[in-house]
Amino acid sequence: MRSSPKEFIIEAGRSESQYWKDLWHYRELFYFLSWRDILVRYKQTAIGIAWALIRPFLTMVVFTIVFGTLANLPSEGAPYPILVFAAMLPWQFFANALSECSNSLIINANLISKIYFPRLIIPASAVIVSFVDFLISGMILLGLMAYYNFIPDWRILTLPLFILIAFAAAIGTGLWLAALNVQYRDFRYIVPFIVQFGLYISPVGFSSSIVPEQWRLLYSLNPMVGVIDGFRWAILGGRTQIDWAGFLLSNTLVLLVLVSGIWYFRRMERTFADVI
């Protein structure tokens, strides 16, 4: 027992000041929740973790055939499978994280109504689980590079930066949807739609260069455009150009979504236990 325990105050609207300290204090819970979700994810499946490889791989094959072979879209000089997969990685990460994140609070409703901890931990750990899948399917990219004898240049070193942006985009959007989902269960149905729709308006199966110039800025309002273009730029090297104005616009939006997501989540958080 500690000799002089600190006093803390519970008051309406008081939790603000202790919040970020608490978040640090509960880091082990964050670690355990992520660990639980990763463990549970592929339990009682016959091929387990291989699912994290099969899904993106098959999607990549279909996209390569449809967009690369049938539609004969330009591939920026890189093998089409690599072009697709460099975009598939961040997109799958974003899409998985978004669905997991938005459902995470509802799934853990019993925790929320019975135990105190900073609620931010739950959606954050949901994103981590998708990140593990992301790392696993990253192996396919390595495999593809070896197969096509494709050697990236120095720009590959900037990849962590783009992963960070993907993270921010996933968490920011995820927080909005998670908090909204607690209040309005409609978002359960909206999220799969966003994911499906997003796949077509993001440059996953094709390169951004085919988007006409006059539509470029509107197109860059999709935060995933910046992330995916960044990934391609880092992985494919000099063979692809990046539209810096659009990239900046995309990333400003990501930042905006992240900050507003945290703000909205924090604002709704204190009523979660009452309405969930």
Add this chain to the structure above:
Amino acid sequence: MPDTVIYVENLGKRYLLKHQRPERYVALRDVIAKGAKSLLRQLNPFSPRPFHPAAPNYEEFWALKEVSFEVKQGDRVGIIGRNGAGKSTLLKILSRITEPTTGRIAIRGRVASLLEVGTGFHSELTGRENIFLNGAILGMTKAEIKRKFDEIVAFAEVEKFLDTPVKHYSSGMYVRLAFAVAAHLEPEILIVDEVLAVGDAQFQKKCLGKMEDVAKNEGRTVLFVSHNMGTITQLCTKGIYLSQGKLVGLGDINAVVLQYLTSDAENTAYKQLYSLEQIKQLNKIVFFREVAIANHEGEHSSEVDVRYPFYINLSYEVRKTVKNVELTIHILTSDGRPVFTTLQSDCDPDSFGIRHPGCYQASVQVPGMFLMPGSYLLKLAAHEPMVQMYDYHENTIMFRVNETGTKLAKYQRHDHIGVVMIDLPWKIK
């Protein structure tokens, strides 16, 4: 005050009750539909104006109001009250799950709350994995869990099944494991909701022992909610009695428990269960009208002599022809433990037949030299076994059995001798 660990001042929690929508969550569809409707109504000059435009279908409900108390280091506080009195809300606010609407709480020390056994258990994970997960959820660090791991496993008696997913556990094993993790928390302040009501009797005893141990020997502060007055008086030193969100009793646990139990049991020998007004409007097929305690001379009296028999008299009304009506009388000790239950059909199975509308009277004789001196409560029920409950009254009358110079006079207190007395022949060789 250095030894005050919890200081609660003017605490209140308000919920807004929505009357039109019984669902707990709102659907966006409804919000949009409602918004569109009210917009249309405002645009349409012919639509009737709502009478109170500013009064929506919300009703304020104060789950807690103006609650103030303090808890000192090492106190074991029992929180009692009927369902909906605000006990759980109080615990939720104290454990920071939900925010208060008004007031302020100052807490000194690490708080762990146990509002449910096995929160966060995942059925796909093994016992070992769940110990770590649940420990972390309850606020233990990984190092702490590792240090206590063997102790937890031994307490739960699940050594053999540590690496089996808990979905294959029996419910008893599951509860044992869950409680074992919680029992090894080492907070300065422990908040426990009614979680001991699970598991078999032997394990309950073990849990209770552990709780007592934590509270008495380690000097921790415990806040405990239970409906079992026996457990509460055994475990706690102080009591808080909540009624409809307000604090109505505070102090020594025995005094508070007595206050709680007698709050609507009148210490009179006779009670009308419904007023004449109520009877007119009553929508019950069978219901009790009066209950009374009479001494061996037939006079109404709530003070009974231990040496003589006494009578429980009741009258009831039947409004429609019914069959299989069973009447039961429960006698409970003043801390709520049942002593015995007597059924109308016990001695007269024929009473179970068809009963026509009308008023009936019943009288039960309780023998002398049977109930130990002390206070008792009376509970009544009329029901059709396994089918429906007609009428039910808790804590109707409280009566006292008085020691009047029998062989029991040599004891200072009677509650630890037993609740009934019986003379058994001893054979000595």
